[in-house]
Amino acid sequence: MTVVWLPMAFVSSRSEPSSAKVQERAIGLGAALLVGLNLRPAITSVASLLEPTGAWFALNPVQLSMLATLPVIAFGVTAPLGPLLARRLGVVRTLAWAMGALAAALVLRAMVPGGLLVGTFLEGAAIMAAGTLLPPYLKSLGAGGLWIGLSSMSFSAGAALGAGFTVPLSHTAGGPPIALALWALPALLALAAMLRVALRSRAPVHSGERMQLTRATLPTVALITVMFGLQAMLFFAVAAWLPRLLGDRGVDAATAGWLLALASIAGLIPTLLAPMLARRRRALLWFGPGLGVVMLIAFVWLASGDTSYVAITLVLGAVQGATFGLSLSLIVSQSADEASAGMLSAVSQGVGYAFAGAGSLLVGVLHDATGDWTAGLLFMIVSAAVLSVVVALVIRRPPVDLRAGSRVRV
Template sequence: MTARGATGRTARLRDAAWLLPAAVVLIALNFRGPIVATAPVIGDVRADLGLTAGIAGLLTTIPVLCFALATPLASWVIAKADPERAVSLSLVVVLVGTVVRSLPSSAALLVGTAVIGIGITIGNVVIPVVIRRDTAPERVGLVTGVYTSALNVGSMITSLGTAPIAAVWGWPVAIAVWGVLAVLAGIGWTFTVGPRAAWRRPSVVEPVPETGPIDLVLDTDHERKATAPTPAPARRWITWGLTLAFGGQAFSYYALTAWIPTLLHDEIGFSKESSGASSSVFQILAVIGALGVPVLAARWRPRAIIALVAFFWLAMPLGLLFAPQLWLLWSVLGGAAQGGGITIVFTVIVRIVSSDADARRMSAFVQGGGYLIGSAGPLVAGTLHGATGDWTAPLLVVLVAVLVLGVVGSIAARRVD
């Protein structure tokens, strides 16, 4: 090989080290943002389409239900297509759902939301596979962290931008415009996979299991654990405890995500634009919790971390009940806690499983059950607000869900080192 050829190859490899993470960031911006896009303008949507509070809550509930129920479909799609095509398909589906959802019709709103949920589910499943396959072992954790952080950045951008756009062009344009992110991600992904054969780390692509997105992240350890017979997840008490704990976390997160802008508008008098901006604090602070829990896990036992997360989580519903004017403080504490909650639950799973197969089964059980519980959050909170006319009952329900996370999660993890 000539010196020029060696130099060119080195440059391609150096560029490739950042090409995949950059593409992953663009893709991740589409995998949480669409879920929260309607929250800042839900009042306008309800007024124009005559939606009840309960039906409005479905706009956040439906995608979360897809996370729980559409994973087998996502795994089947990925099995039929290679991961590259599955990523592209997920972005196309999200784009189509975004356009359909922007049509001024209640049916289109719900159908488009479901389509978005299916597209995100496919992406959630396949992105960790791509990261594990195409990233050097020592970089898997870093790239996965970048992906997780970008999910929250996507939520923040959407929360900040939707209401101001709606003030100028109306809510249909405000929720449709985020399809541009899917187009940009598609362009970035196409550029990334084009030269892939020349630089991708050689590996054997494993069959995609019938599991959820978090489960695939758990299997990134390149030193395989020795297999050993273990009881089915449903026969282990810790599984049920972790499922309830994750359900409490998901219920609280999605209930508040759906209704924080409306709550701040009602309780403090924020404009729609200000309410959307304030709710973005709750989203972006999750990065601190997600990155902070692994640091604490090196020194603290998991049950102590769960208790600490729940303690800070409680500040959100309690603070909004008794001192809503201090919303910024409660959003900071609650935002960091919600980012740490999901991280510590799956840290416990990693520590208790005995094999990769056990990890897949355990994570699928916890995630499926937890997201089913979480999907009820926006609907329950919206229905209670519609029935009572204020936010006391919804916040009390969130408070109970956080207590479930803290109490049940701590008990379930009491024997985990």
């Protein structure tokens, strides 16, 4: 008999007042939002300051491309880390450790001589661990479409903050190092919130439940992995290279940073609404594949040379935010239970982010090889078309139960 342990902050005895349970659940969900808020500023802050950071640290072109894409590469390399730690420490405690490690890595990359690339890789590992564990954490709280949407929206909010405020902070602080290191402060706030949840938890910290992939569940897992990888690659390609692309077209660094922030702001409401729309089957059938089509149109628009950058970034931000919210929602809804959500999250995000890192790096390599952005944008256009098809297939798959020895529901 399998016993699933949840934090006692959310599963309590009958004698505990209902209001106390509601309060503890609200604190746990609020902590999830703080974690989500910290999973993008480390990336968009560097993207908005990529050229000044390269000049400050005397990076060559290869190192500069690595700086832009290393966090996403770290996502793929360290994908198993979060689930492995969660088996020993529990999901809540692992999330707390991830936020502490993220804060330390942000300081390391900016303030310690020679620590830029090492700290950037470690920050990616910490972000990956936290991002992998958020879906099973939300499922353990019984989070519905609204809370999944709010959690997804916190990612976009963090991305907007990192993109929009880092350049002004750099000007105020006298250079990139302080501006980049300051993003450790919200990570420490998320650490405090998760410690608050962990201290109220009396759940055992070790789970011996085994997971397995079968021939019946593999197609769903593979499709969700491809879906997540494509949407992540397109997001990180924009986050890493849009400011540089705009700079090559004559846009100053501050304006390019704010345009990147605008893309993240535009994604806030769509990221919130997408998981709620995903609960409506009829809407999902056209809404899901339609996101890839709109993204394709946005990339064609960007490639056309039109200088309507505000409109282009608004469309890109909105559709990419909605696609991320949909992806997170499908990881949760296509899992039969919390444990399956954990494995599906680890596989799809681990392999997906490895592809995203390679694809995002390829966009930069294509630019360096050809001298312009045409080949990279063509690659992104084709990827958006494939994403539309894959989403259409995912939403027609049944939920999967990945626990060893369980029956697969078909």
